[in-house]
Amino acid sequence: xxxxxxxxxxxxxxxxxxxxxxxxxxxxxxxxxxxxxxxxxxxxxxxxxxxxxxxxxxxxxxxxxxxxxxxxxxxxxxxxxxxxxxxxxxxxxxxxxxxxxxxxxxxxxxxxxxxxxxxxxxxxxxxxxxxxxxxxxxxxxxxxxxxxxxxxxxxxxxxxxxxxxxxxxxxxxxxxxxxxxxxxxxxxxxxxxxxxxxxxxxxxxxxxxxxxxxxxxxxxxxxxxxxxxxxxxxxxxxxxxxxxxxxxxxxxxxxxxxxxxxxxxxxxxxxxxxxxxxxxxxxxxxxxxxxx
Numbered sequence: 001x002x003x004x005x006x007x008x009x010x011x012x013x014x015x016x017x018x019x020x021x022x023x024x025x026x027x028x029x030x031x032x033x034x035x036x037x038x039x040x041x042x043x044x045x046x047x048x049x050x051x052x053x054x055x056x057x058x059x060x061x062x063x064x065x066x067x068x069x070x071x072x073x074x075x076x077x078x079x080x081x082x083x084x085x086x087x088x089x090x091x092x093x094x095x096x097x098x099x100x101x102x103x104x105x106x107x108x109x110x111x112x113x114x115x116x117x118x119x120x121x122x123x124x125x126x127x128x129x130x131x132x133x134x135x136x137x138x139x140x141x142x143x144x145x146x147x148x149x150x151x152x153x154x155x156x157x158x159x160x161x162x163x164x165x166x167x168x169x170x171x172x173x174x175x176x177x178x179x180x181x182x183x184x185x186x187x188x189x190x191x192x193x194x195x196x197x198x199x200x201x202x203x204x205x206x207x208x209x210x211x212x213x214x215x216x217x218x219x220x221x222x223x224x225x226x227x228x229x230x231x232x233x234x235x236x237x238x239x240x241x242x243x244x245x246x247x248x249x250x251x252x253x254x255x256x257x258x259x260x261x262x263x264x265x266x267x268x269x270x271x272x273x274x275x276x277x278x279x280x281x282x283x284x285x286x287x288x289x290x291x292x
Contacts, residue, residue: 048269055262066260071240075248075264079225081156082244086163086224091217094171099205101172102179116173119166127162128233154236159244162230167220174216178209215282222275225268 056063066072100106101113119127134140135152145152152158186208190200206213228246235242237251245264252261 051262051266051269055259055266058259062259063263066263069260071243072248072260072264074240075243075245076267078156078159078243079245082160082163082231083221083224085160086167087217087221089164090168090171090220091213094168094216094220095175095206095209095213097168098172098175098179099201102176103184116169119169124162124166124227124229125233127165128230131158131162131230131234153234154238154242156242158234159231159242162234163224163227166227166230167223170219170223171213171216174212174219175209178212179205182208211282211285215279218275218279218282222272222279225271225275 097112097116101109101116132139132153135142135145135158137153141152150157152161186204187200190204191197195203226246228244228250231244232247232250235244235247237243237247239251243251245268249261249265249268252258252264
């Protein structure tokens with residue numbers, strides 16, 4: 001008598017159903033993403049499209065005419081000079097201040113650390129007015145510079161000073177957490193092997209903080225390019241002399257030369273977008289180095 005055979009019927013793999021809680025989280029996540037995209041479009045993309053349309057609607061001849069005007073070229077040149085000087089000064093002194101706050105704490109360093117954020121709290125117009133009070137007619141330092149024939153207010157030096165003051169916190173806050181993260185082990189090892197403080201700083205510290213430094217420099221450059229409040233107060237808005245690109249846009253809108261002003265604004269926006277791409281590249285590089 002043969003043993004009974006068992007017939008095995010194939011069964012389908014049943015996909016596990018998502019719990020209601022996970023589905024709700026997915027809907028909430030999707031809704032927040034859609035809201036963020038709508039907000040970003042309304043805040044950035046639509047105005048940018050409007051600028052492009054207004055700038056290019058008169059034709060390419062207006063673009064060519066704008067970029068051949070002497071006051072426009074001077075405005076771009078002055079913006080470039082201020083940005084380059086600001087980036088160099090903020091990079092050097094920003095690293096020094098961050099290094100002192102992290103590596104050389106002293107009594108009162110907490111006050112200095114709080115003062116670093118002062119430019120974020122102050123209105124740029126207030127910064128410009130403070131510069132006028134210090135270097136303008138009747139100011140504290142005006143007799144010293146006037147006796148030597150040096151113009152500070154309504155000239156390039158005051159424009160550079162206020163831009164540096166406003167931009168330097170970005171470098172300090174970009175470098176400071178990186179110094180805390182890397183610690184002092186490598187620097188101590190370099191000094192143990194006979195390296196001086198400067199050699200250790202140049203060969204060990206700088207390479208370790210380079211991406212944080214570049215991130216802060218990129219933010220500082222973006223702020224310098226787009227600054228208008230403090231620069232407007234100290235520059236005097238002298239056409240062809242103390243007029244930056246942002247001040248030219250301000251004057252062009254006032255004079256109803258909107259097409260030319262929007263072309264210059266579109267150029268600054270393109271530069272800012274490139275800087276933004278650079279910032280995101282730095283952030284991802286920093287994130288990868290931290291994971292390693």
